[in-house]
Amino acid sequence: MTDWETSISSSGKDAVVRGEELEDVMEMDFSDAIFLILKEERPEKEESEMFNTILSSCIDHGVGNPSTVAARTVQSGGNSMNTSVAAGISALGDKHGGAIEECMELLQSNKSGEKIVEGKLEKGEKIPGLGHKVYKDEDPRSQKMLDKAENLGLKSEFTEKMLKIQEIFGEEKVDLVLNVDGAIAGIMSDLGFEPELGKGFFIIARTPGLVAHVREEMDEEDFRREKGKYVEE
Amino acid sequence: MTDWETSISSSGKDAVVRGEELEDVMEMDFSDAIFLILKEERPEKEESEMFNTILSSCIDHGVGNPSTVAARTVQSGGNSMNTSVAAGISALGDKHGGAIEECMELLQSNKSGEKIVEGKLEKGEKIPGLGHKVYKDEDPRSQKMLDKAENLGLKSEFTEKMLKIQEIFGEEKVDLVLNVDGAIAGIMSDLGFEPELGKGFFIIARTPGLVAHVREEMDEEDFRREKGKYVEE
Amino acid sequence: MTDWETSISSSGKDAVVRGEELEDVMEMDFSDAIFLILKEERPEKEESEMFNTILSSCIDHGVGNPSTVAARTVQSGGNSMNTSVAAGISALGDKHGGAIEECMELLQSNKSGEKIVEGKLEKGEKIPGLGHKVYKDEDPRSQKMLDKAENLGLKSEFTEKMLKIQEIFGEEKVDLVLNVDGAIAGIMSDLGFEPELGKGFFIIARTPGLVAHVREEMDEEDFRREKGKYVEE
Amino acid sequence: MTDWETSISSSGKDAVVRGEELEDVMEMDFSDAIFLILKEERPEKEESEMFNTILSSCIDHGVGNPSTVAARTVQSGGNSMNTSVAAGISALGDKHGGAIEECMELLQSNKSGEKIVEGKLEKGEKIPGLGHKVYKDEDPRSQKMLDKAENLGLKSEFTEKMLKIQEIFGEEKVDLVLNVDGAIAGIMSDLGFEPELGKGFFIIARTPGLVAHVREEMDEEDFRREKGKYVEE
Numbered sequence: 001m002t003d004w005e006t007s008i009s010s011s012g013k014d015a016v017v018r019g020e021e022l023e024d025v026m027e028m029d030f031s032d033a034i035f036l037i038l039k040e041e042r043p044e045k046e047e048s049e050m051f052n053t054i055l056s057s058c059i060d061h062g063v064g065n066p067s068t069v070a071a072r073t074v075q076s077g078g079n080s081m082n083t084s085v086a087a088g089i090s091a092l093g094d095k096h097g098g099a100i101e102e103c104m105e106l107l108q109s110n111k112s113g114e115k116i117v118e119g120k121l122e123k124g125e126k127i128p129g130l131g132h133k134v135y136k137d138e139d140p141r142s143q144k145m146l147d148k149a150e151n152l153g154l155k156s157e158f159t160e161k162m163l164k165i166q167e168i169f170g171e172e173k174v175d176l177v178l179n180v181d182g183a184i185a186g187i188m189s190d191l192g193f194e195p196e197l198g199k200g201f202f203i204i205a206r207t208p209g210l211v212a213h214v215r216e217e218m219d220e221e222d223f224r225r226e227k228g229k230y231v232e233e
Numbered sequence: 234m235t236d237w238e239t240s241i242s243s244s245g246k247d248a249v250v251r252g253e254e255l256e257d258v259m260e261m262d263f264s265d266a267i268f269l270i271l272k273e274e275r276p277e278k279e280e281s282e283m284f285n286t287i288l289s290s291c292i293d294h295g296v297g298n299p300s301t302v303a304a305r306t307v308q309s310g311g312n313s314m315n316t317s318v319a320a321g322i323s324a325l326g327d328k329h330g331g332a333i334e335e336c337m338e339l340l341q342s343n344k345s346g347e348k349i350v351e352g353k354l355e356k357g358e359k360i361p362g363l364g365h366k367v368y369k370d371e372d373p374r375s376q377k378m379l380d381k382a383e384n385l386g387l388k389s390e391f392t393e394k395m396l397k398i399q400e401i402f403g404e405e406k407v408d409l410v411l412n413v414d415g416a417i418a419g420i421m422s423d424l425g426f427e428p429e430l431g432k433g434f435f436i437i438a439r440t441p442g443l444v445a446h447v448r449e450e451m452d453e454e455d456f457r458r459e460k461g462k463y464v465e466e
Numbered sequence: 467m468t469d470w471e472t473s474i475s476s477s478g479k480d481a482v483v484r485g486e487e488l489e490d491v492m493e494m495d496f497s498d499a500i501f502l503i504l505k506e507e508r509p510e511k512e513e514s515e516m517f518n519t520i521l522s523s524c525i526d527h528g529v530g531n532p533s534t535v536a537a538r539t540v541q542s543g544g545n546s547m548n549t550s551v552a553a554g555i556s557a558l559g560d561k562h563g564g565a566i567e568e569c570m571e572l573l574q575s576n577k578s579g580e581k582i583v584e585g586k587l588e589k590g591e592k593i594p595g596l597g598h599k600v601y602k603d604e605d606p607r608s609q610k611m612l613d614k615a616e617n618l619g620l621k622s623e624f625t626e627k628m629l630k631i632q633e634i635f636g637e638e639k640v641d642l643v644l645n646v647d648g649a650i651a652g653i654m655s656d657l658g659f660e661p662e663l664g665k666g667f668f669i670i671a672r673t674p675g676l677v678a679h680v681r682e683e684m685d686e687e688d689f690r691r692e693k694g695k696y697v698e699e
Numbered sequence: 700m701t702d703w704e705t706s707i708s709s710s711g712k713d714a715v716v717r718g719e720e721l722e723d724v725m726e727m728d729f730s731d732a733i734f735l736i737l738k739e740e741r742p743e744k745e746e747s748e749m750f751n752t753i754l755s756s757c758i759d760h761g762v763g764n765p766s767t768v769a770a771r772t773v774q775s776g777g778n779s780m781n782t783s784v785a786a787g788i789s790a791l792g793d794k795h796g797g798a799i800e801e802c803m804e805l806l807q808s809n810k811s812g813e814k815i816v817e818g819k820l821e822k823g824e825k826i827p828g829l830g831h832k833v834y835k836d837e838d839p840r841s842q843k844m845l846d847k848a849e850n851l852g853l854k855s856e857f858t859e860k861m862l863k864i865q866e867i868f869g870e871e872k873v874d875l876v877l878n879v880d881g882a883i884a885g886i887m888s889d890l891g892f893e894p895e896l897g898k899g900f901f902i903i904a905r906t907p908g909l910v911a912h913v914r915e916e917m918d919e920e921d922f923r924r925e926k927g928k929y930v931e932e
Contacts, residue, residue: 003457004296004305008445010929011295013367019931022290023377030264030288034441037292038448040932055263057255059270062244063237064694066543070536070553072237077532078561081432082325083782087536087553090319090789095544095688134246144259196451199314200444207440208267211433212241215271218429222561224236228529230709232718233739243696252698273699297927299776303769303786310765311794316549320769320786323556328777328921455794461763463476465485466506469923470762470771474911477761479833488756492843496754497729500907503758504914521729523721525736528710529703538703547898548791556785600712610722662917665780666910673906674733677899678707681737684895690702 008037031055034204038197046152047191053148054184057141058097058202060209067091071210072217076224081214088210089203097206099128101198103162103185108195113164117172129182130166142183149187159186241270264288267437271430279385280424286381287417290374291330291435293442300324304443305450309457314447321443322436330439332361334431336395336418341428346397350405362415363399375416382420391422474503497521500670504663512618513657519614520650523607524563524668526675533557537676538683542690547680554676555669563672565594567664569628569651574661579630583638595648596632608649615653624655707736730754733903737896745851746890752847753883756840757901759908766790770909771916775923780913787909788902796905798827800897802861802884807894812863816871828881829865841882848886857888 008018015022017033018040025033028042031052035043043051062068071088075081092098106116106128120127132139149155162185166178188201241251248255250266251273258266261275264285268276276284295301304321308314325331339349339361353360365372382388395418399411421434474484481488483499484506491499494508497518501509509517528534537554541547558564572582572594586593598605615621628651632644654667707717714721716732717739724732727741730751734742742750761767770787774780791797805815805827819826831838848854861884865877887900 004302004925004927005930006296006446006449006927007930007932008449009293009295009442010927011298015294016929017293023374025292026286026290026374026377028289029262029285030267030292030438031262033289033292034263037441037445052262053259056261056266057259059258059263059266060242060250061248062242062694062696063239064692065244066539066690068694069237069690069692070539070543073532073536073539074553074557074559076561077536077557078559078564079556079779079782080326080559081429082436083323083556083559083778083785085433085436086319086323086782087540087556089322090316090545090549090553091540091543092315093313093540093544093546093549095542098544141256141259144256196314196448197444200318200448203315203318204441204444205263208270208437209242211430211437212270213239215429215433216239216241224532224535226530226535226703228534228703228705228709230528230715231704231706233706237692237694238697239694240697240699243694249696295927295929297925299772299923301927302923302925303772303776306765306769306772307786307790307792309794310769310790311792311797312549312789313545313792316545316552316789316792319549320773320789323778323782323786324773324776326773326777326779326782328775331777457765457768459470459763459768461470461472461476461761461767463482463761464471464473466473470768472762472912472915474915475759475761475908477764481760483759489840489843491758492752492756492840494755495728495730495751496733496758496904499755499758500729503907503911518728519725522727522732523725525724525729525732526708526716527714528708529705531710535703546792547895548902549789551899551902552785552789555788556782558781559779607722607725610725662780662914663910666784666914669781669784670907670910671729674736674903675708677896677903678736679705681895681899682705682707 038201039192046154050149050152050154050187050191053145054187055205057145057180058205060206060212063213066096067206067210068213071214073224075214075217076220076222078222081211084214085207085210089207092199092203092206097199097202099181100185100188100202101195103128103182104189104195104198107158107161107185107189113161113168116165117168121172127165127169129162129179129185130169130176132177132179135177137177139177139179142178142180145180145183145187149190154187154190156190158189162186271434272425279387283382283385283387283420283424286378287420288438290378290413291438293439293445296446299329300439300443301446304447306457308447308450309453309455311455314444317447318440318443321446322440325432325436325439330432330435332414333418333435334428336361336415337422337428337431340391340394340418340422346394346401349398350401354405360398360402362395362412362418363402363409365410365412368410370410372410372412375411375413378413378416378420382423387420387423389423392419395419504667505658512620516615516618516620516653516657519611520653521671523611523646524671526672526678529679532562533672533676534679537680539690541680541683542686542688544688547677550680551673551676555673558665558669558672563665563668565647566651566668567661569594569648570655570661570664573624573627573651573655579627579634582631583634587638593631593635595628595645595651596635596642598643598645601643603643605643605645608644608646611646611649611653615656620653620656622656625652628652737900738891745853749848749851749853749886749890752844753886754904756844756879757904759905759911762912765795766905766909767912770913772923774913774916775919775921777921780910783913784906784909788906791898791902791905796898796901798880799884799901800894802827802881803888803894803897806857806860806884806888812860812867815864816867820871826864826868828861828878828884829868829875831876831878834876836876838876838878841877841879844879844882844886848889853886853889855889858885861885
């Protein structure tokens with residue numbers, strides 16, 4: 001049985017991560033180590049700064065979303081930190097952080113921006129990365145990311161394609177702000193990450209928030225009970 | 234219903250994390266943002282460096298441990314990134330990363346090092362934080378952490394208590410190396426973290442490794458089948 | 467590697483469950499098959515009837531409890547049936563269905579009813595299996611179970627001990643109804659099940675309810691958002 | 700907040716399941732109660748017998764498959780019954796029990812058997828419900844189910860369509876046995892269940908097996924370690 005092969009890491013005396021000795025990895029900033037383990041290479045200085053911004057931007061977004069509710073609810077059933085955080089992460093499905101991955105797929109596909117918008121309009125589907133409940137003119141957080149990407153010389157092909165999609169959609173249908181998912185998808189693609197990691201990256205960024213919520217819930221009463229109502233069909 | 238109150242974060246236009254505006258958090262290194270969300274304050278420069286080392290040291294330890302096996306096995310059943318990582322995290326129970334938390338509890342209890350060793354010897358239990366399968370004289374990784382803590386002026390009460398426990402246990406029973414769990418437990422305690430976050434901190438550090446493993450498994454054949462054997466009772 | 471040994475079942479041509487051929491198991495009622503796989507023997511006719519009643523009594527209890535909320539919330543994040551039901555089951559911790567297991571442990575311990583009540587009173591702890599939010603005189607469901615156990619000739623040592631505990635507690639402190647957890651714990655113990663299966667049995671009984679809830683949630687809007695409130699510490 | 704509406708069940712004094720009083724549900728066989736909660740009506744006598752056979756046939760299939768490995772591995776990390784069973788259930792993804800659901804979708808689609816086979820052949824995809832690793836001429840378990848369905852007068856439209864697909868595929872490409880997934884998909888469809896419940900039904904049937912495996916694993920050593928190998932990329 002040699003099924004369990006990996007090129008990610010080893011343990012024990014000669015422990016390595018992506019070919020680098022664990023003791024050297026211990027000298028790296030955590031976000032650089034994340035970059036290394038996902039991309040199989042260390043980030044350049046500019047990439048490192050950009051990556052930190054993206055991760056920090058997703059660390060937590062309030063208490064009412066499904067992942068937070070799931071994590072805290074499971075804790076309230078009398079469960080451990082790991083069980084509760086796991087439930088929170090399992091909530092991060094297609095409708096919860098999934099826009100980043102879908103958007104990266106579109107951007108990295110060989111379809112042009114025009115074709116992408118056309119296809120979405122035909123099917124009557126939303127374009128991931130566009131639109132915001134609150135911001136109508138500009139989302140200051142995605143703008144901050146774009147500015148930083150530009151200043152660091154990292155704004156490239158895929159971010160431009162995202163902006164092009166936004167422009168075309170504005171001409172064809174309606175002006176929508178580029179939201180944080182769209183900015184992240186563009187920049188992560190420009191950093192060389194594949195779409196398959198879009199959700200994984202969001203999971204990494206959000207886990208500290210979930211840990212904090214589960215810790216906070218430990219001080220609340222056990223067995224949260226929501227108001228429910230039975231309705232005869 | 235005002236049940237879902239939190240002091241961790243909010244979303245929307247005035248989004249904050251622990252009282253800081255999200256746009257300011259986006260300027261923070263990810264590990265500093267983690268420190269902020271868990272400890273409710275930004276780290277000092279020295280604390281930041283130490284915290285990075287601790288997080289990076291736990292990022293991944295090979296493919297054969299329960300969390301990695303669980304995450305990859307669940308992926309192989311035809312599951313998404315979030316479902317698979319969640320299974321990996323759920324595996325991080327009392328026997329898997331749990332020594333940090335148990336050790337922090339002991340160190341932050343009001344029992345002296347002598348009493349702790351005595352109690353463990355009486356019950357015939359292991360002391361968390363001591364002993365290593367491979368290293369018999371010194372664990373170079375925990376030593377590296379201790380050196381860094383000392384150099385940064387962060388080695389204090391709890392790390393000293395841990396070393397005292399090691400010393401007493403050596404006199405009473407047998408010399409064991411201080412392992413990484415013990416070093417982390419001491420330093421995290423000196424950084425002011427409570428034991429309830431010991432496992433949460435390990436979860437945060439290990440999640441990137443789990444994401445990498447699930448991504449790697451996506452390129453493997455579906456439906457991993459282990460060799461099993463039925464034995465009549 | 468012969469690690470993965472089991473005496474539960476095998477697959478393939480000679481598939482068995484607890485020594486019985488799978489094709490014979492297919493002729494069994496599902497609850498009898500559950501009894502077989504957990505207890506390593508088929509139930510007697512009376513045990514079978516009792517076991518059905520216990521399982522059916524736990525199948526679902528409304529929408530507001532943690533397991534249901536967790537399962538439905540995870541589904542609303544854009545997740546599959548298996549991921550969502552798993553989150554619901556993970557919510558079934560010490561405070562959610564845990565009373566059965568704790569009660570079975572007490573009943574099957576070598577402490578007398580008197581000692582158990584005494585110990586609980588000293589520590590100021592509740593006695594699992596006693597008390598109900600709504601019913602003050604008698605819980606009609608636990609009474610139904612007790613009557614059935616009696617009629618089937620299955621009410622024995624452990625159920626009697628449970629009733630004794632109720633009586634002593636009434637004399638020492640306050641009259642409380644025997645609730646369903648207490649009735650199940652007593653009867654399951656009399657059926658010869660060990661406490662380690664108390665929670666597992668509840669999981670089995672509740673899974674169909676969780677499946678129904680996840681299915682129902684699929685017709686609801688995606689991404690359930692609870693009302694949350696940020697409060698400055 | 701009246702978000703949490705359900706037509707499945709209520710709790711408390713007037714507890715019901717699908718409109719039936721909980722105390723009446725307690726008199727039902729567990730499998731009948733499952734039928735009720737999923738299909739919103741009690742089964743006829745023949746449906747009840749058939750449903751029992753289907754559920755019992757899936758109760759457990761050895762130790763080496765992903766759900767069992769995931770559940771036991773998570774337990775070995777030092778976790779509770781509920782956390783471990785949840786991990787096992789989360790493993791039941793598209794490649795693990797997913798054929799039933801996919802097959803029910805095909806059967807209940809408005810495509811004819813000819814069109815279905817044609818479409819699958821064009822795309823070079825497998826037909827769910829056909830083929831078996833071990834059985835080449837006949838799968839005795841699916842045959843048993845079909846015979847029972849016929850004898851009970853329950854073999855109808857969808858099972859016939861499944862057999863038709865098998866026949867056409869044999870003529871067009873190669874003879875494959877109808878496997879258990881195919882038999883279950885046909886019969887469940889004939890019983891009036893929708894495809895969305897295909898996986899849920901399998902989860903219900905397999906949960907007792909997972910509970911038994913987690914219980915068995917509790918007696919094994921903690922922290923299962925698989926043999927892994929690091930390979931430089």
